[in-house]
Amino acid sequence: DTAVSQTPKYLVTQMGNDKSIKCEQNLGHDTMYWYKQDSKKFLKIMFSYNNKELIINETVPNRFSPKSPDKAHLNLHINSLELGDSAVYFCASSRWGQGTGSYEQYFGPGTRLTVT
């Protein structure tokens, strides 16, 4: 069974469109994250949710809106896509906040978004 899954794995779309990426984890973790990896492979956090509440909201354009319907899911919706949004987006989850002291993050396979 896949621990952290993302759909779709590849997404090609035109500028101005709206798209969503879905993420699900079956690890029983309370905290989920979205990261962006740019063309130079640099990874940067975008958002994190703990138990469906927004914990981290980095300097990300308002066009990006995360939604956590429950602890096992964290979706990312992007409005009015721009060329600069092309990147690989990773979802991750961890036990942070659960008091276990085991805080490593487990990543999904990534979604390669290409905006043309």
Next chain:
Amino acid sequence: AQTVTQSQPEMSVQEAETVTLSCTYDTSENNYYLFWYKQPPSRQMILVIRQEAYKQQNATENRFSVNFQKAAKSFSLKISDSQLGDTAMYFCAFMNSNTGKLIFGQGTTLQVKP
């Protein structure tokens, strides 16, 4: 603000030999975690090893070990008996336990040659 620096953009090693990847970080926090992640061409992010800052003993996972120097804020990764499957990009990451946020270094591309 915390920062993580990997000063070696690319490295190569012969199969079966040992290689060390460098990482330094900057923080004023006392309670944090450090990680090494591996990203092969498949782009999957794979956890290699972790180190809690409060532990003096260096972490070890099979052929992977770290040299954690807290005072120097250094966290290097040693890969022993390198294998072709170790070819990947390696990321050092810092996590403040108060926020749970991972801050990554720029990455080091490691090529293991047969």
